[in-house]
Amino acid sequence: MDISERKKKILAAVIEEYIETAEPVGSKTLAETAGLGCSSATIRNELAELVAMGYLEQPHTSAGRVPTVEGYRLYVNELMARQQLSDEEILRLTDELDQCLAQMDGLAADVGRLASQMTNLPAMAITAPRAVTITRFDFIYVDANTFIMVLLLSDSTVKNKLVRLPISVEQTKIEKLSTLCNANFTGLTTAEITPILISATERALDDVMGLTAVAASFAIEALVQSAQPRMTVAGQNKLLEHPEFQNPETAQSLMNYLNQLPREFPELMAEDTGVKVFIGPENVSEALRDSSVVLATYDAGAGVRGIVGVVGPTRMDYAMVASKMQMIAETISQAMIGGQKPPLGMDTKLMLRGDESHE
Secondary structure, three states: OOOOHHHHHHHHHHHHHHHHHOOOEOHHHHHHHOOOOOOHHHHHHHHHHHHHHOOEEOOOOOOOEEEOHHHHHHHHHHHOOOOOOOHHHHHHHHHHHHHHHOOHHHHHHHHHHHHHHHHOOOEEEEEOOOOOOEEEEEEEEEEOOEEEEEEEEOOOOEEEEEEEOOOOOOHHHHHHHHHHHHHHOOOOOHHHOOHHHHHHHHHHHOOOOOHHHHHHHHHHHHHHHHOOOEEEEEOHHHHHHOHHHOOHHHHHHHHHHHHOOOOOOHHHHHOOOEEEEEEHHHOOOHHHOOEEEEEEEEEEEOOEEEEEEEEEEOOOOHHHHHHHHHHHHHHHHHHHHOOOOOOOOOOOOOOOOOOOOOO
């Protein structure tokens, strides 16, 4: 369906006014404030045609117009101005991200909080798993029936577990178990810690209690856990600051969904890097059909990817949100791959995708 340049300008003006006010937009308001260069009557006729085309809707007869999902999609794909972040915003973002990156284990939570603060929206952050192995085993003898297993992983995380034994074991045996595990199980993936290797280690320990199997099982469990994406959500209460979520039931439903750490988002890490915008029903979950999601995928090197994104009303400032998500993602990518920062005044290039069937 063809749409004239004048209609596109009027549609963009309606959406930007609605983003600002959260109130239906009428022809008189547009004639006075949008600088469209045409009369209120002409604007009114164009608005009626945009309603007929499915880009706008009228909540009731005497009201102004509000955008539809199709209207937002055309706006995001073609009409909105690409927003350039100020030097001050870039400096603030990069300084705060430097602090996040200094402690990789807290990256997901810290980047999520930063994205939420920068956009005033709930944010999610997902760090993709890295290929990790066990660097060192330390077994701490407590008493004849108890010891603690401590594992240091190659990503610098530490796992520990308290083991209670049904019979007494001498400290020398626990020390020998630690030595054998360090000799046989470090530097290996889960697939390489095989039953044959475990049995051979048991024989070397003269293990009749299955201590080696317990240690190997814990090692495999730790490696499997480390291979899972880490996802956090921050700023859920910011939903209440938007008119669309003033109804407590509506806000609570979406907050409950986010608190469950929805698993459809990690699947998007296989996609190309860039920004993706999902508007209303374009989202895969029914819980998000009245919301929009903006996600930015970042490259952490060695084939590893992560996601940072926000959830909010369909009436969000897409240009602002997309620019900030892109900036955060690019800063993470450059810092983790090459230790570089984006140049001040950079014009972020947005790769906005979704259902583009607006013709």
